[in-house]
Amino acid sequence: MEEFMKNMFQRQKDEKLERYRRLNRQVVKGQILFTGSSLMEQFPINEIAMTQSIDKIIYNRGIGGYTIPEMLGAMDEQIFDLEPGKIFINIGTNDLSREDETLEMLIVDYRSVLSGISKRLPETRVYLMAYYPVNISVASKQPWPDADKAARLRFERLEKANSAVKELAEEFGYEYIDVNKGLTDETGQTREEFSVDGIHMWPDAYEIVFENMKKYIME
Incomplete structure (x- = not known):
């Protein structure tokens, strides 16, 4: 069963990639791009923008389950297919949940992503988003195994990981955005009412994230 679920999850990721490949044939170049893993894929950015009457073309190319090597x-x-004018990146949270992943490995992989962007899209403005907090208590109530363990590991690594991402942004002349203001409780974890499963967030949490990054989208 475990192998079956693993294969099914991989197939879902492959199908999303093919869907994006086909969608990219019709994109308007030079627009805004949101990219990363599930925490970006689930960002209802276009609905929030429409609700606020923001006249921007924003593409979302997040893929749930993706790591930086993926x-x-x-x-x-x-x-690259979108040739965006602005890129907002949130990638690496799945890497942080793996015990065998080190901060040094994450930095090397993330730097490779940024090096590729710098070479292929030198005029593009790039924004690196802080990793979101988690809620260990909510994660512990989930039916999937080791959910609380993954959340705890990510929480323990969060501060150093965000500091590393901020340093990478400075290294490449990009912008780091702390998008987490208003998301956390007194312990520094995601407020329970915003947390779906301890890791992912409800849409109203993303409304707060959007307000924290709105000026960068609008500039």
């Missing part, structure tokens, strides 16, 4: 293998579909 993004490195999908840079055309997730980034």
Whole structure:
């Protein structure tokens, strides 16, 4: 059963990549791009923008379950095919949930993503988003195994990981955005009412994230 679920999940990721490949044939170049893993894929950015009457073309190319190495293998579909004028990136949260992943490995992989963007899209404005918090208590109530363990591991690594991403932004002359203001409780975890499963967030949480990054979208 475990192998079956793993294969099914991989198939879903492959299908999303093919869907993006086909969608990219029709994109308007030079627009705004949101890219990353599930926490970006689930960002209802276009609905929020429409509700606020924001006249911007924003493409979302997040793929649930993706790690940074997987993004490195999908840079055309997730980034380059769109030739965006602005890129907002949230990638690496799945890497942080793996015990065998080190901060040094994450930095090396993330730097490779940014190096590729810098070379292929030198005029593009790039924004690196802070990793979101988690809620360990909500994660512990989930039916899938080791949910609380993954959330705890990510929470323990969050501060150092965000500092590393901020340093990478400075290294490449990009912008780091702390999008988490208003999301957390007194312990620094995601407020329970915003947390779906301890990791992912409800749409009203993304409305707060949007307000924290709105000026960068609008400028």
